[in-house]
Amino acid sequence: MAITAKARARLQLRADTRLGVITTLGIVKVAAGAVKGGGASLLTSGLKNIGAQVNVDGEAQNRLQLTITSGKRLIRLCSLSAEARTENGHTHLRVGGLEWYRTNQPRLFYVIPAGPKSIAGMDPYKRFLEAVRQGVLEEDPSALVTVATPEA
Numbered sequence: 101m102a103i104t105a106k107a108r109a110r111l112q113l114r115a116d117t118r119l120g121v122i123t124t125l126g127i128v129k130v131a132a133g134a135v136k137g138g139g140a141s142l143l144t145s146g147l148k149n150i151g152a153q154v155n156v157d158g159e160a161q162n163r164l165q166l167t168i169t170s171g172k173r174l175i176r177l178c179s180l181s182a183e184a185r186t187e188n189g190h191t192h193l194r195v196g197g198l199e200w201y202r203t204n205q206p207r208l209f210y211v212i213p214a215g216p217k218s219i220a221g222m223d224p225y226k227r228f229l230e231a232v233r234q235g236v237l238e239e240d241p242s243a244l245v246t247v248a249t250p251e252a
Contacts, residue, residue: 112196117243131231177221
């Protein structure tokens with residue numbers, strides 16, 4: 101059984117660290133600036149999405165609003181948020197689950213084959229989550245970090 105786009109969009113990073121909220125969200129910002137290019141073909145053009153990037157679009161006290169866009173921010177591929185909160189001396193970080201995403205499905209002679217749709221920004225999204233994971237562990241090797249799809 102193929103996993104649906106909706107199920108794949110729930111992929112997220114969760115971390116429990118001793119770093120502060122500002123430091124933790126700073127790691128997310130650095131990771132956003134580091135992820136460039138890659139990904140599935142952009143919409144139906146058949147061209148590789150070489151200019152995909154992660155952008156910080158909004159910032160609040162303990163939350164970042166992020167988007168993944170095509171090069172020069174022409175097309176929004178997906179959006180997500182990062183949230184950090186302190187509880188009992190530990191900072192809990194959640195990055196993702198895609199809140200909005202664009203899908204496409206390959207066609208063969210104008211026929212859509214059976215199978216799941218692909219999420220246009222999924223490859224850069226996965227690399228972004230990995231960059232955040234590495235950044236948190238570099239700053240706090242004792243942090244507990246998971247990248248997974250939460251149980252329903």
